[in-house]
Amino acid sequence: MKRLALKEEQLLSLEKPERYLGNELNAVMKDPSKTDIRFAICFPDVYEIGMSHLGIQILYDMFNRREDVWCERVYSPWLDLDKMLREEGIPLFALESQEPVKDFDFLGITLQYEMCYTNVLQILDLSGIPLRASERKGKVPFVIGGGPCVFNPEPIADFFDLLYIGEGEVSYPRLFDEYKEWKKTGADRSEFLRTASRIPGIYVPSLYEVSYREDGTLKTFTPAHGAPEKVEKQVVKNLDEAPFPEKPLVPFIRVTQDRAVLEVMRGCIRGCRFCQAGQIYKPLRERSAETLKREAAFILDSTGQDEISLSSLSTSDHRSLKEILDFLIEEYASKYVNISLPSLRIDAFSLDVMGKVQDVKKGSLTFAPEAGSQRMRNVINKGLTKEDILSGAELAFKGGWNKVKLYFMLGLPTESDEDIRSIAELANEVAVRYFDTVPKEERKGIRVMVNSSASFFIPKPFTPFQWAAMDSAEEFLRKAHLLSDTFREETNHKSLKFQYHENDLSELEGLFARGDRRLSQLLECAYAKGCLYDSWSDYFHRPLWEEAIKECGVDVSFYTTRERKADELFPWDFIDAGVSKSFLRSEYEKAMRGEVTPNCRTSCAGCGAAKYGVGVCYENKA
Amino acid sequence: MKIRLRFSKHGLMKYIGHLDVMRAFQKMNARAGIPVAYTEGFSPHQKLSFAHPLSVGLESDGEYADMELKEEAAPEKLLESFNRVSPEGLAVTKVSVLPKDSKNAMASVRSASYRVSFREGYSPKGFSTVNALNSFKNAGSLKIMKETKKGLKEVELREGIRELRAEGDFLIMRVDTGSENNIRPSLVMDALCDLLSVPRPGPHSLLITRLDLYGEDDRPLIDD
Numbered sequence: 136m137k138r139l140a141l142k143e144e145q146l147l148s149l150e151k152p153e154r155y156l157g158n159e160l161n162a163v164m165k166d167p168s169k170t171d172i173r174f175a176i177c178f179p180d181v182y183e184i185g186m187s188h189l190g191i192q193i194l195y196d197m198f199n200r201r202e203d204v205w206c207e208r209v210y211s212p213w214l215d216l217d218k219m220l221r222e223e224g225i226p227l228f229a230l231e232s233q234e235p236v237k238d239f240d241f242l243g244i245t246l247q248y249e250m251c252y253t254n255v256l257q258i259l260d261l262s263g264i265p266l267r268a269s270e271r272k273g274k275v276p277f278v279i280g281g282g283p284c285v286f287n288p289e290p291i292a293d294f295f296d297l298l299y300i301g302e303g304e305v306s307y308p309r310l311f312d313e314y315k316e317w318k319k320t321g322a323d324r325s326e327f328l329r330t331a332s333r334i335p336g337i338y339v340p341s342l343y344e345v346s347y348r349e350d351g352t353l354k355t356f357t358p359a360h361g362a363p364e365k366v367e368k369q370v371v372k373n374l375d376e377a378p379f380p381e382k383p384l385v386p387f388i389r390v391t392q393d394r395a396v397l398e399v400m401r402g403c404i405r406g407c408r409f410c411q412a413g414q415i416y417k418p419l420r421e422r423s424a425e426t427l428k429r430e431a432a433f434i435l436d437s438t439g440q441d442e443i444s445l446s447s448l449s450t451s452d453h454r455s456l457k458e459i460l461d462f463l464i465e466e467y468a469s470k471y472v473n474i475s476l477p478s479l480r481i482d483a484f485s486l487d488v489m490g491k492v493q494d495v496k497k498g499s500l501t502f503a504p505e506a507g508s509q510r511m512r513n514v515i516n517k518g519l520t521k522e523d524i525l526s527g528a529e530l531a532f533k534g535g536w537n538k539v540k541l542y543f544m545l546g547l548p549t550e551s552d553e554d555i556r557s558i559a560e561l562a563n564e565v566a567v568r569y570f571d572t573v574p575k576e577e578r579k580g581i582r583v584m585v586n587s588s589a590s591f592f593i594p595k596p597f598t599p600f601q602w603a604a605m606d607s608a609e610e611f612l613r614k615a616h617l618l619s620d621t622f623r624e625e626t627n628h629k630s631l632k633f634q635y636h637e638n639d640l641s642e643l644e645g646l647f648a649r650g651d652r653r654l655s656q657l658l659e660c661a662y663a664k665g666c667l668y669d670s671w672s673d674y675f676h677r678p679l680w681e682e683a684i685k686e687c688g689v690d691v692s693f694y695t696t697r698e699r700k701a702d703e704l705f706p707w708d709f710i711d712a713g714v715s716k717s718f719l720r721s722e723y724e725k726a727m728r729g730e731v732t733p734n735c736r737t738s739c740a741g742c743g744a745a746k747y748g749v750g751v752c753y754e755n756k757a
Numbered sequence: 758m759k760i761r762l763r764f765s766k767h768g769l770m771k772y773i774g775h776l777d778v779m780r781a782f783q784k785m786n787a788r789a790g791i792p793v794a795y796t797e798g799f800s801p802h803q804k805l806s807f808a809h810p811l812s813v814g815l816e817s818d819g820e821y822a823d824m825e826l827k828e829e830a831a832p833e834k835l836l837e838s839f840n841r842v843s844p845e846g847l848a849v850t851k852v853s854v855l856p857k858d859s860k861n862a863m864a865s866v867r868s869a870s871y872r873v874s875f876r877e878g879y880s881p882k883g884f885s886t887v888n889a890l891n892s893f894k895n896a897g898s899l900k901i902m903k904e905t906k907k908g909l910k911e912v913e914l915r916e917g918i919r920e921l922r923a924e925g926d927f928l929i930m931r932v933d934t935g936s937e938n939n940i941r942p943s944l945v946m947d948a949l950c951d952l953l954s955v956p957r958p959g960p961h962s963l964l965i966t967r968l969d970l971y972g973e974d975d976r977p978l979i980d981d
Contacts, residue, residue: 152772
């Protein structure tokens with residue numbers, strides 16, 4: 136049995152000691168004397184969330200296939216362990232070896248949402264690594280970030296030595312090779328950073344000088360020491376050849392996504408104008424049916440999971456979906472494996488499939504119209520008409536479902552009160568369609584339930600709405616109340632439920648999403664005051680954040696409610712994400728006119744992602 | 758066919774709770790291709806039940822699970838299959854075929870044996886296994902306040918302690934276990950410390966290993 140970082144009685148006094156053992160099935164143990172690079176890969180949230188993340192599993196597997204690398208995991212210590220580590224002076228440790236993170240060569244942190252930023256500081260702090268990259272000297276790990284938030288890394292840039300823009304599969308091998316070379320020479324840290332900055336996709340924040348105009352906007356963003364002017368997003372060219380974790384980790388405790396995950400494709404053809412993922416993962420690339428069948432068999436056989444989830448941004452758009460599902464139903468449904476299909480468009484085909492793999496009576500169907508009026512749906516380029524939604528619901532009701540979930544957003548650009556009220560009207564019409572579809576004698580006393588929920592729209596970098604003004608917290612609340620009231624006035628209000636997500640976080644998320652380097656001070660200040668686990672509503676301390684904002688003199692509205700000028704230089708403009716700024720601007724202008732843009736398969740909109748030479752851009756040109 | 762397995766739980770597995778061990782077995786069955794039977798209905802689950810939950814922090818040589826298989830299989834083959842896929846610290850030590858009409862393991866448990874000692878450095882001054890044993894033999898009864906659903910209640914442990922002996926620094930005890938009367942080994946330790954007028958063990962200061970589970974006939978659930 137391996138030596139643990141904590142004593143038994145310490146572990147037993149924690150709420151869930153299983154979080155900190157590193158003994159999961161398929162965890163990788165190595166002899167550290169036989170490896171050159173120790174890599175700690177971190178998801179800065181609690182274990183159950185971090186263990187549910189596919190990206191970590193992919194990189195963990197890929198790194199550990201190299202003999203010279205031992206990659207281990209780190210998650211945010213929960214508050215009980217946080218307290219214990221501080222009180223007892225125990226440094227944060229990686230799960231597999233249980234050795235201190237500060238002795239590693241790299242600490243890689245995935246940045247999946249802005250509200251994990253204080254948790255990033257906690258990881259550095261508890262590890263004993265200086266928070267700011269500029270203060271790191273000598274033998275301290277290189278801290279590298281990745282994930283969707285690096286598409287505007289500026290608010291956290293000061294805390295990272297390196298940031299990796301794009302898909303990790305591509306440039307890490309070279310980064311490791313360069314690191315080994317550097318280590319041999321015994322040169323200074325800055326030497327390695329300069330070398331790394333020349334690897335495609337690697338951004339070294341300390342090599343860039345930033346200046347601002349008097350009005351607070353960015354004036355210049357200048358590279359030094361041979362760092363490139365633009366850092367290009369890295370994209371896997373062929374998903375069928377990309378490394379895939381054949382033996383994923385299987386936790387003992389129940390985690391948020393407690394199932395095997397099969398990534399069927401990357402990217403999306405849809406071009407919804409609010410969606411960042413839709414732009415930054417372009418172009419759409421599919422895994423072939425052959426590869427997916429093989430991988431499904433591998434992961435189910437090596438884990439024994441009783442559920443497999445087909446993961447992508449829009450699984451219905453996979454051209455071989457039917458073949459894959461037929462295979463899974465044929466081979467695995469008889470072995471009692473559930474098939475979960477989280478992002479399917481509701482149509483006759485998907486309902487037929489779901490009827491086969493789910494308990495219709497218990498389940499509810501989810502539609503994401505995102506907006507209530509057709510005008511608003513055109514603005515956001517959600518290629519969905521009211522009739523699509525209603526006929527989808529009708530099919531569902533005929534198939535035996537009587538619960539429907541509808542997802543909406545409030546605060547979209549150009550939104551009027553009329554648009555907001557039409558959300559409730561649409562939900563009401565869905566209920567009406569139930570009464571029209573299902574005769575009274577077949578309802579068996581069951582009331583149809585249409586559950587609508589609304590979240591608040593936050594403009595994100597690399598979307599057409601990156602120029603748009605975000606609503607203020609007060610305006611969000613007014614809109615939510617208006618919508619609540621409208622729901623109560625609907626004729627079928629007894630069959631309608633409406634809830635909205637708390638808006639506490641939206642303002643901060645909006646602040647950091649389009650923030651700049653000056654915000655690192657605010658993060659440090661909020662963390663020092665005790666802000667941590669901000670994405671957990673029970674632990675989000677609004678007053679502490681307000682204090683920190685005041686002390687740091689941050690004008691939140693400058694970042695959130697201000698509409699940007701067409702030619703403003705954005706903090707994230709140094710990234711080449713494939714999608715051009717001029718394309719995004721034209722999409723923004725089309726949005727203002729309520730014009731839609733067809734999806735990538737219907738016709739190419741010339742976004743710029745074709746330069747990668749792969750995926751949907753070339754589907755019919757082969 | 759119905760089978761019963763005995764398994765041990767050591768090392769890091771001591772931190773894995775009862776429900777998670779059940780889930781681990783379900784996954785082991787799938788990985789090993791054990792022909793386990795499933796319940797009917799829209800959300801079928803494996804016909805698998807466990808004898809008596811083991812608290813987190815305890816190790817065990819004698820855990821039991823019952824399983825129904827949809828086809829015949831040789832016990833030795835099954836044992837081999839389980840251990841091929843079992844996580845470190847979890848080992849199946851015996852598989853036996855159950856007679857058709859046998860009661861399930863959970864309903865069969867009447868007592869459990871444990872090996873108990875103080876974690877190094879946690880033994881209260883004045884406590885020794887020999888003293889504890891002597892005082893226990895001399896005292897007519899062993900009473901303790903026990904928390905029940907109806908509040909604090911004084912209970913007599915004496916009758917429920919079927920065996921108590923010392924092996925060096927370890928106390929070996931067999932105590933009533935199951936739905937009728939359930940005595941936790943830590944409660945016996947509390948009572949013994951009271952008897953010796955020494956402080957009760959603090960949280961997590963005992964090292965406890967369950968040795969075996971016994972049925973109505975005072976024999977282990979798998980008698981070999």
